[in-house]
Amino acid sequence: MYKEPVKNFNKIRGYIREFYINGFKSRQDYTIKSSRSYDNEKRRIESYMSDYIDYHITPSGKVPYLSIDTRITQHNPLYRVWKTKSFTDHDIILHFLILDLLHTPLSMSELMDKIDEKTNHIYLYDESTLRKKLKEYVREGVIITNKKGKKNFYQLSEDYIISHDILDFFSEVSPCGVIGSYILDKQEKEESVFGFKHHYLTQVLESEVLYDLLNAIHEHKYVSLKTSRNRIKVLPLSIFVSVQDGRQYLVAYICQSKKMYSFRLDHIISIKCLEEEKNFDLYRKQLEEMKKHLWGVSLSNGSLETVEFTLHHEPWEEHIYRRLLREKRCGHVERLNENTSRFYAEVYDVKEMVPWIRTFICRIQSISISNKEIENQFKKDLEEMYRYYEVEEDDIS
Template sequence: MAYNELIKNFNKVRDYMRDFYIYGFKSREAYTRKSTRSYDDEKRRIESWLGEYMKFRQDADGKKVFLSIDSRVTRHNPLYKAWKTKSFTDGDITLHFILMDILSDGQERSLMDIASLVDGYLTAFEQARVFDAATIRNKLNEYVKEGLLISRKKGKTILYRRAEEFELPDTDVLDFFSEIAPCGVIGSFLRDKTKDRADHFAFKHHYITGAMDSEVLCTILEAIHEKRTITVEMIHRKKDHITETKVVPLRVMLSVQSGRQYIMVYVPHFKRITAYRLDSIVTVKKGEPADRFDELRDKLLGMQQHMWGVATDSRASNRMEHIEFTVQYADGEQHIPRRLEREKRIGQVEYLGEHACRFSADVYDASELIPWIRTFICRITDISISNKSLETQFKEDLQAMYEMYGLEGEK
């Protein structure tokens, strides 16, 4: 049963799901952090949730397992199942239902009153469990934190009562929120409580792996809301080691192209704003209030006028990179300039007559625009980048493409 799954540390599950199932490049023999038995135990657990999506391939290095999810037929994020298996004991389950029944009438009760009523329930059993006042207090405070109960202080006594139930949003709202929004697992939990199981949305680009970072993201959003510092443990995968850094979280940013999630943070040690990828964060702990939070948020807002993605200026010179390119289009191709206007995140579009326009921008890192610019290649008549090595690379890549398709004479 689910409550016998003793998952005390979700980070371990998160690590396995990412390394062995999302990336799909490690074999059982490549696992060296703990024993192979530990790997087998976690593998069986994850396959119990995601067995229908599991695939494997065999190569010289051994059997490699990975997830294969077809978004055309899978409408709901299957990775949320990992959050719906929680660590409980038989005592947790027993105490939960007793407390919920005691407080079901909506009345406020003190810890001592609740403990006395719990004892009354247990007398009906020959070999009943015994719950002391400290255990009951801890469970009540846990439920207050989770929003299941509400507490208030009356003199020196704390009174507890059930929180009011709220009306669930429309199922279409839950469907969309759970698959698109950060921390969408919340919407998935709510959707499980509805009877309407119709699937009204399908997604061409369905970014599901952010589900594993929901706990980290939730803590970060709480810290931003409370204007607090955080201490993050980051894993550096190339060097395979973990570092701990105290930072001020300023904004969460999501890539609509890759689905990657980032936080923009101020690092006091380096005195600059930079980006951290959420899937590289191992743990997050909230700290003290950040005195300069509003000032740093305003600074980031000003910087975003020169940020195409998440790259910020890491140089002492504060030098921007200028980039511009010109596109041409025919009479019936007004969708080209409209697309430029719609998709540009920063910069400006200048019209050069009826059939041409120029996009230009000053950015911290011009290389972030290159994938977008490539989508206009057959329309581009001129391109200029102040970072000449980047410009040369772009043109050399284009030349290599021409040669590969035998189009040297059509440059």
């Protein structure tokens, strides 16, 4: 039977990503799950995101899609999918009973007795269930605990107010910003003072994965990563975020192959924490050394490749030289003369640099890449471009 709330966030996460990034597929085109699953998830998303649903007409009928203009969107609408978790009657009643009763300190037995009184013994919670719930709320900071003699006493923590603007900014730009969105929901609505040129909305779908990875890094623990292809044991070391598209990556040490590797967070389904690594700092130090030769996130096969090119710029084009200095990352820039500059870098994956190098095509005088396959492909692409424009030029004349 269809129900709007969901128990497993990964279920809706996959559909949101598929529909937002690729657009809704028709019922016939979507083959990952059954037709009934497609219908249920489509109805959920249409309910959560009704303000952002649009349609286009195809030969097979009207197909909906998510349309979000990040230039005018002040609050990430994808946070809505985090606020749809299902719960049982017992869960929600116990939650509010705890909040209601712990305005004064109570021991476990005292709390159990008062819950029984409040519910007229209709809802029976065993001590184990209550203990787990209290332990969770202590961990989350909802309640505090004090020991008196041999007994623990529980009480609600004090409320504190965080500035609306701080929460507003945090919720849109910080990792796991969904936390700020939850707190904002409890404050009076105010107009946002922020606008974003680059607003990477889909990062919110990886919040749970990111949170688990950050905890593992903080605690120096191995994790078992489950992806759509396999499950693998790694030691998480760092999180990288692309400033171009907002995509998030985990850089980790793979135990089986004994190599560093990067994983896209949107390809990770779930994470299970394992044992602690006593020599964690040694692996982090190794990564810090490797970062000196990282252009992006790719470590390729672990071997360094070199790239070198010279650029021509006119005397009035000093901004080209300054751009080289600004964007060189791990590379080196040398001014050969007034009109010529040289760029040199040793990186793990030259292929990551090719899009950037292409932006200087009309100025490149010479280029040399140690990976000859990439160099030959780069030059071949240039030759095809020249041929293309020569043909166009002949047609025009």
